[in-house]
Amino acid sequence: MTKSYDAIIVGGGSNGLTCAAFLSRAGKRVLVLEAAPVVGGFATTEELTPDAPGFRYNKHAVDLFSGMIPTSIRDELRLDRYGWEVVDTDPYATYLAPDGGSICQWRDIDRTAAEIAHYSRRDAEQYKRFAKVLGDAWNAFLPILQGNPKSVRLRDFGDAVRRAAKGRRSLGTAARILVSSPDQVLNEWFERDELKVILGTWAAATGQVEMETPGSAAGMAMAVLSHRWGCYRAIGGMGAVTGSLAAFVLEHGGEIRTDTPVERILADESGAKGVRLPGGEEIRGREIVGALDPASMFTNLVDPALLPEKVRDELRGMTIGESNLTYFTGHAALSKRPTLPKHGRDEEILRAGYQMLVPSYESLRTSIEVARRGEIPEEIPIWLSYPSVCDRTLVPEGSDGETLYFMTPVTPYDLADGRDWADEKGSFMNRVLDIVEGYTAGVKESIIDSAGVTPYDMSRWTTKGHACHIDMTLSQMGPWRPTPSLAGHRTPIDGLWHVSAGSSLPSVNGWGGRAAAKSMLSRRQRRKLAKRVPRGTSGPPPRPTPETHPDRPLEESVR
Numbered sequence: 001m002t003k004s005y006d007a008i009i010v011g012g013g014s015n016g017l018t019c020a021a022f023l024s025r026a027g028k029r030v031l032v033l034e035a036a037p038v039v040g041g042f043a044t045t046e047e048l049t050p051d052a053p054g055f056r057y058n059k060h061a062v063d064l065f066s067g068m069i070p071t072s073i074r075d076e077l078r079l080d081r082y083g084w085e086v087v088d089t090d091p092y093a094t095y096l097a098p099d100g101g102s103i104c105q106w107r108d109i110d111r112t113a114a115e116i117a118h119y120s121r122r123d124a125e126q127y128k129r130f131a132k133v134l135g136d137a138w139n140a141f142l143p144i145l146q147g148n149p150k151s152v153r154l155r156d157f158g159d160a161v162r163r164a165a166k167g168r169r170s171l172g173t174a175a176r177i178l179v180s181s182p183d184q185v186l187n188e189w190f191e192r193d194e195l196k197v198i199l200g201t202w203a204a205a206t207g208q209v210e211m212e213t214p215g216s217a218a219g220m221a222m223a224v225l226s227h228r229w230g231c232y233r234a235i236g237g238m239g240a241v242t243g244s245l246a247a248f249v250l251e252h253g254g255e256i257r258t259d260t261p262v263e264r265i266l267a268d269e270s271g272a273k274g275v276r277l278p279g280g281e282e283i284r285g286r287e288i289v290g291a292l293d294p295a296s297m298f299t300n301l302v303d304p305a306l307l308p309e310k311v312r313d314e315l316r317g318m319t320i321g322e323s324n325l326t327y328f329t330g331h332a333a334l335s336k337r338p339t340l341p342k343h344g345r346d347e348e349i350l351r352a353g354y355q356m357l358v359p360s361y362e363s364l365r366t367s368i369e370v371a372r373r374g375e376i377p378e379e380i381p382i383w384l385s386y387p388s389v390c391d392r393t394l395v396p397e398g399s400d401g402e403t404l405y406f407m408t409p410v411t412p413y414d415l416a417d418g419r420d421w422a423d424e425k426g427s428f429m430n431r432v433l434d435i436v437e438g439y440t441a442g443v444k445e446s447i448i449d450s451a452g453v454t455p456y457d458m459s460r461w462t463t464k465g466h467a468c469h470i471d472m473t474l475s476q477m478g479p480w481r482p483t484p485s486l487a488g489h490r491t492p493i494d495g496l497w498h499v500s501a502g503s504s505l506p507s508v509n510g511w512g513g514r515a516a517a518k519s520m521l522s523r524r525q526r527r528k529l530a531k532r533v534p535r536g537t538s539g540p541p542p543r544p545t546p547e548t549h550p551d552r553p554l555e556e557s558v559r
Contacts, residue, residue: 005031005255007520008275008285010262010301013041015499016291017245018073018513019520024252025077026521031283032249033275035261035461038239039246042467042501043508045237045394049449052333054396055403056237059453060329060467062385062405063089063353064232065225066507067241069142073510074244082244082251085235087390092231092353093223095198096439100342102349103194109227120192130189131224136167137174138225145505148515149479150488178218178474182211185220186361196361199223201381204368205327205409206472211365215474231353236393241508265290265301271494287495287520291513293462293469294482294502295320308492314483319471321464324372326413330429332404332450337389338440350389357382357439367410374416376424380432383407384440404443406432413455413464421454428452469502489516490523 009016012034024030042060091104103115117124140163143156182203186196199220206219234240264276274284290297358381367377388394388403429452458465482502504512
């Protein structure tokens, strides 16, 4: 064994780095091991186009849908001092109709409703009610979502109860929405196709099954988040978010090693001991945190024999990409800013978080059915963005160009007839860009260079390339994520913890990493106190410390 650490974090994504940040702030010796050349996981900003140097792209995640909701890790750790700056993307999404119509989703719900009213006054009022119902539900459960779902603190529970009481009229309706199918919800609430397309695409983006499947409407709840808390984009790209976390860890004495995959988590019946690297190097750690998808962690890195039979049973039943639906991201360096000749409103729409290019609700449903069979849909649903319009750090200084980003939320993981994504990447990119050209003039002729990230490319870093690590079904959320026995970040192996998008709400917000770190610190402190006080004795309660009160702001902890 080489140097010993208080905690070894296996995986340098947003949750792993957040966990490392809170532990290092508490004075723990922390080591982060990341297999990729850069930290960030699915939250990186990289140069992907060799023929367009200086153009930088968000390889996967683009927007902070929930990352700025109070209490954010940015505020709690003062990460603005380490480079985490944001710009408000308002509107955060715009639906572009093929005939030139559009609906912007502004943070201001009344402004959004006014745009919907051009198509249907009834749908405009229904949308306001829909957003309020789901917004009240979000607000009520935030204290629990932001903490440990398996061990809810009394203070958080009380806060959730008070919030639920204020929004009690909404909760029953919200619960019915969440257990229903998208089809049922959309047909019951809205009469026009436009709202069905907007909200249905959000439901599809969770990577679930057909729109008729009950319990898969949860994705639509994400669509209303920004009406309450706004949607933000990091200046410098998503890599600036994880970069600020890495800088925090290093300043507080932590260590980070990239290009360092872990071959095995070393453990026995007495608990976790350390990790072994492919070259044979072994590193000892008092506690090990697996910050990677649960299937990879508990199948490849941990000896299954150390897990109770019940846990092994639950892991076999855990669903990952069961629907064969995933996504593809594409990036391009453009020599100039495109225009919207059919839609106008260029400045408003191009600054938006996304443009939704989905011709109709029926085409969305058909695309899902086709993609599930392993075929490429004829009308590929697309989320399109030009990140450099609101962040000029992503293009070379003095450039008039722009970066283009697209994500296709309805894409087959396994292709039919034995086809391979390595062979299909180029034709798929061209097909998507042809569709984009039908909405946005001048894109294809201005491309300097482009790059695509296929589902198989993503599978190098997570099982089946699943961005959420496991399916977003109701039975795999909250206190059952990733499984009932593994929820709450603590595993049955003493000293081994798990944190990732597969153990908390998938989004770049760091909630899971923060909750895991605070659970670790609290447990360690309880163990210390148990050793200090002999059995059968009593004494005054210990003086509070930053470890026993890890929720305290940084200023109080330093003090």
